[in-house]
Amino acid sequence: MCGAELTALPEGVQRVARALQDKAHPHAPQMLDDAARTAQQAADALGIAVGQIAKSIIFRRKSDDAAVLVVTSGDRRVDEKKVDALVGKTGRADAEFVKSRTGFSIGGVAPLAHATPPVTLIDRELFRFEEIWAAAGHPHGVFKLRPQDLEALTGAPVADVVQTL
Template identity: 30%
Template structure:
């Protein structure tokens, strides 16, 4: 069990756990997850941590098929600029290793924004807290558990 799975269990939300053999040589964790689980990649979401205005960390949850727009996540977070957060700070603040960062059960709960495309699906997949482990749950439950908001986050 990971903190992400424990958070879903504790909240009593309906979810499914999907495990697959992660290939350490894989460059794209999310695309690998979609392929190995046999799931449409538009339903598999990656968790990206950014620094907003050089001081605040925020989480963007976007489809693995998309690029996170720094301008749009900064705007959603009430800032002007965003950039990818320092990997060591991400690991320290979330408690997860890169490639396995879950939006759920983070050591320090960060402001979370979920791409609005998630609302089109009954369930989506996000990292459960380690490489090779995904949790499937409804977008609404993900928003509730993370305190997240839906926003347009994809780069055009």
């Protein structure tokens, strides 16, 4: 990407693409034909296992109203008690909170390039896979990475944040 092609992308995807370029990430965002608002939709569109989708879940920390981003494997459910033990008591974040804090709409929240940097945790279950895919700032936008790349791009710790199967 030289930069000129970014202007054809939605604003959120442009932000993600610039952040990836700035960190020399080898994979630019791709736009899917259909929306991938859920991990299953994204996995189906990419022809991969649902667990390879790095889904971004936003919580609202009660003590300071900070956004808490949990990037988890698409086939797992976040255990809010485990998250709370790591970052303090959280609650649900509505669509308005998510958009105002991240700059992204639900269904397209990327793990980086947020309007306000969130408190971030990475689900260790993502490390089961060699390759994963994350939202790129729009319900149609995704980008490829490795779990180790996610750790490097976000600077976030890897933790046990999901419900036991």
